[in-house]
Amino acid sequence: MSDKKDVKPQLLLVDDDQSLLRLLTIRLEGEGYQVTAVEDGQAALKKINNESFDVVLSDLRMPGLDGLSLFEEIMGVRKDIPVILMTAHGTISDAVAATQRGVFGFLTKPVDHEELRSLLQKALSQSVAAQPGEWAKEIITRSPEMLNVLDQAYRIAQREVSVLISGASGTGKELLANAIHQASNRRDKPFVAINCGALPENLLESELFGHAKGAFTGAVQANGGLFREADGGTLFLDEIGDMPMTLQVKLLRALQERQIRPVGSSKHVDIDVRIISATHKDLHKEMEEGSFREDLYYRLNVVNLKLPALKERSEDIPLLARSLLRQSAQRHQVSVSQFSDDAMQLLVKSDWPGNVRQLVNVVEQCVALTQTPVVPLHLVEQALSATRQSWPTLTEARDAFEQKYLFKLLKMTDGNVTRAAELAGRNRTDMHKLMKKHELDASDFRS
Template sequence: MNEPNIDKPQLLLVDDDKSLLRLLTIRLEGEGYQVTAVEDGQSALKKLQNDSYDVVLSDLRMPGLDGLSLFEEIMGIRKDIPVILMTAHGTIADAVSATQRGVFGFLPKPVDHDELRTLLQKALSQSQAAQPGDWAKDIITRSPDMLNVLDQAYRIAQREVSVLISGASGTGKELLANAIHKASNRNNKPFVAINCGALPENLLESELFGHAKGAFTGAVSAHPGLFREADGGTLFLDEIGDMPMTLQVKLLRALQERQIRPVGSSKHVDIDVRIISATHKDLHKEMEEGTFREDLYYRLNVVNLKLPSLKARSEDIPLLARSLLQQSAQRHGVNVSQFSDDAMQQLVTSSWPGNVRQLVNVVEQCVALTQTPVIPLHLVEQALSATKQSWPTLTEARDAFEQQYLFKLLKMTDGNVTRAAELAGRNRTDMHKLMKKHELDAADFR
């Protein structure tokens, strides 16, 4: 047996037709691939467990372990390896089923060599891009858009610049922030995260900057704060768009001076942290409305990474669903191995307004309710229906309460903004900003 040539792409070829196996091996080696050829799925699995391959090219219809079953097994070994299936008995249904499960490509026999060459080149390009290392091992993707984000993330991780991650709720902003930290030179220091929309202003200030003993009622001991907890590492500020204006000023000063002053203390403390922030809001709109500081925006947004929605990376849904299913089944100690074909098709074609977070919820519900190793369509439909009325995030709940509160206040004061501001404990300027945010007009209440 020839020793693997690490300079050549490693291709595992699987087909029970010996003559075709020899022919394809000769052709592919002529194209510059290092080819390992085997005649059945079980032999392919043994090779995959011991060696590393960039792409797998397999027959669909084989005795024993067929192509789709082999693909399912491969996903349990290495989720990022592209698999291309060939068949002399190809149908549209086969192709649809294969691609919905996450198979990279599908070729009918006799194989057109130009089509095969093009498909292998695309698969190889993905395989190389999808191997960023351990730093991003928790991010499962084959989406070109997502791989492009990861490529940018890896490059900026090496530079000491602030990063703003934007994207809808549930797209995995904290996961990406953590990956950037792992790829950076600060990876041996702490990664500390906080949701800026989850705490009231005074508590958020104390959490970030720390406080001295006796700084306020209940401060029975000094608290270092998250800036010092993340010293030398990365501080992730999630939902930065929800940070109150007064704290935005203090954050900007801390970033400019690389110092913080704990609440109730007269001493400044030097800090050494990298800031990664995230938001689902349109910060340009927030700046126009005066609820987010422009100078802080440009300090935080040296580099912007935008995460695509789950719907925009639908090719990742089968990979994510299988991985989440495996994790959930293992965690709960139940025998659940896969989704039925029609259940997977439902997952792939759904709209996913809640993004990956919603998918996690759907898979968890299916695992909890299934009574068979294969999750049926009706359980997926039931879980999807339930998550459409999912519990709101704290930010969503707070915004809904704020709007309802303002509505009642303006109704009670007959649209008198000055009186409404007094009752709310705010000044007129703040009240007008809040009314604009929730699209409320005082004239409608007079």
């Protein structure tokens, strides 16, 4: 999200006529714009890749990259930025062709100042209107797709409905959940988050519902649990697809009855929380395989919001990279201010399988290693290579361990599922589900 409040609108002015460039710069700065003036399309593209602008005002006929070609290039990285074209050779056909291709406006030279002022104000109002408010200040975006998600999020935040956020790991699901909380009537109450895949079943149950003193070994005092900690506010259940089936039943009952019963207690406690859940899994597939309850799915998925992968919002990469660079430089107290042009181009063109989380790691590595104010290309290449073999998430590590554990267990028991379940401390049904999850067949282990 752009933090434009109380800041001059940023305008990129492009024209190969130096005298007109100076004249328009003076006029527009007098109108309250922060003007960056360049003399050709290639210079404009470099600025677009490294800085944030609210509107572009460009000449149509220029040597090299003309105005329409510049517009097409801008749309490749910043689809939502309004572009206005000017020409001394204006014809109706030029204007029609430009507007049909998505150009915001078209002006003929000599430029009528009142017409220019009006068109710029309209373009600026479109750019500002697209930006979410204070409630989503942590989310940096100009992507139309992401802005559409935020628009939906704001509208549903006003209603007391459960929300399921889906999207790949690292796309910012918790950030969006917190933004929804901040936009809701519960914003003054707690926002509490837990990763359902990070804890074993008994600990997860205790964390969610609390426990009585002496409920189990080590329970030397009572614990209220996260439902009560989030009372009046929002409880965010991340990676809900990893929640064990037995706990899914208890969660469903709690949501239906709006009550919880702490572990080891006979008393029920009333709860008042809004549930936002998230997953990177395909829950429809999980339901078909019997590892996720259908009734719980429909209870949680009243509204579904899908976060796009970072490669699907490439226009946000320069904004995110610059913001992360600024934050990291401040945190580490180093003087690094920007990426080189070729380094930024590599960031924009990369696939980002780890999404925003991977971008954070890349920027952190660059800041840690750079010895100049400008991050060079080779450091970005090095950081990208390192993060492609990045440390697994806790869920990924747990799944890998689980598969290896089951393989050894079935090998030890010669594929005897009953014996393997006993050794694992699980029942046969659970064992079969785990084997199915990891595509293991008992017959493959029999002598």
